[in-house]
Amino acid sequence: MKVHNTVKVEFESRSVNESFARSVAACFLAQLDPTLDELGDVRTAVSEAVTNCIVHAYPDGIGKIMMRIRLFEDNTAELVIRDWGVGIGDVKQAMEPLFTTGGEERSGMGFTIMGSFMDGLKVRSSVGKGTTVTMKKKISVRVSGK
Amino acid sequence: MKVTARYSSGRLWLGLKGELDHHGARNSLIIIKSRIEELLPRDCIMDFTDVSFMDSSGIAIILRTYKLMNELGGRLWIENVPTQPMKVIDTAGIDRLVGITALSGSVQRP
Helix, strand or coil: CCEEEEEEEEEECCCCHHHHHHHHHHHHHHHHCCCHHHHHHHHHHHHHHHHHHHHHHCCCCCCEEEEEEEEECCCEEEEEEEECCCCCCCHHHHCCCCCCCCCCCCCCCHHHHHHHHCCEEEEEEECCCEEEEEEEEECCCCCCCC | CEEEEEEECCEEEEEEEEEECHHHHHHHHHHHHHHHHHHCCCEEEEEEEEEEEECHHHHHHHHHHHHHHHHHCCEEEEEEECHHHHHHHHHHCHHHCCEEEECCCCEECC
């Protein structure tokens, strides 16, 4: 499938960058003319993935997060959020609803929301090397009438 | 995320404004917890009218607030929830725990 457009952005694992990442994704996807609901879904999923990196990937300090977005000719967006942090030992367990290694501030719903709001979710991780989350969203093609 | 509190006759109203994400969650929870522990309300209403965005960090705040009110024997209501936060709440399924009103005015009660 042909890629029409790509953006890649790197930022530090600071919580203030969660809003920035959401804005980048929404701004880049705007060229596909998404509905407000579709934009909301993507912003939410990006927020969950980036927050996971910030909360879990670098417990001893600040690290790097990379987000790449590719837009395909069939109006599908692929979003990859990657970190080079501690990694997830048991990805299947981590993706179970309500499971979290965070404190009372965490609900354990991040992966559930990503999977529910997006049209595809893949998580690859290696302990000590980092985690890559790949998500897809099909943006509806709106036909304008005359 | 900004939290405004008003109290009257056993009812604590909490107005939330802005983006309810991990970045704003900790401070919001500190304010909410301190108000509840100070005022010991019978009812707590979280007003989401001005919440422009929420992710699962907001779910954690709602659940924590629900737990605090439950420990007091009180009740929690969430009112005027816009579309995007409501979708997150629906996905988490917490409408089974707390009374929720959507921004459109349709009422869901447990």
